[in-house]
Amino acid sequence: MKEFISHILKQVAAILEYVIAFMLAIGIILLCFRMVCSLQNIPHLNTYPNYDDLLEVCFNLIIGVELIRMMYSHSPSTVFEVLLFAIARHIIMDHSSIYSSLIGVCSIAVLFATRKYLFSEFDVADETVFRASTKAKVVNKILSVNIPHKTDDTLADVLLPHLDEHNITPRVGACYYFPDCGLRVAKLHDGKISRIQVIRAIH
DSSP states (O other): OHHHHHHHHHHHHHHHHHHHHHHHHHHHHHHHHHHHHHGGGTTSTTSSSOHHHHHHHHHHHHHHHHHHHHHHHOOHHHHHHHHHHHHHHHHHHOOSOHHHHHHHHHHHHHHHHHHHHTOOGGGGEEEEEEETTSBHHHHHHHHTOOOOOOTTOBHHHHHHHHHHHTTOOOOTTOEEEOSSEEEEEEEEETTEEEEEEEEEEOO
């Protein structure tokens, strides 16, 4: 029951994110049309939009587009791109101090180093724990995954044969991966699997 309620709340949050992303997309499209209609004013430096205005608005629109991607993809790479464009916008648009630009460049370097050395595959996975006795068909419906199973197989019935086939001891952390998800032993009770974690790739 707890897993089901948790899944419902996740679905509601996902729907709200899509609604916000959709509204943001509409706003960006309207702003793009506004900019297109105003391009004739660019040669006049004292009239909006001049070149600086164009750069600023375009950067803001690009950041908005990356925010939309971040809402529907939920991956660390999209967060990285939003931060990268935000810092780049500050460096290009802010001419107040060379030290401010230097800090911005160093921030971009830190971002690239973080992506190279600290990102891992676990950052892009969604994990939910179920009782080992939960029917595989129920999990498939709840999480929209495709765990291969027979009619009344539980998660334990699905996982144990695969672990035996690959000579993997059923212990906490033991796992087997299917094309779109994985099963991992999350808890043992009296030597038997009591909880199984379903791992689903977000991207």
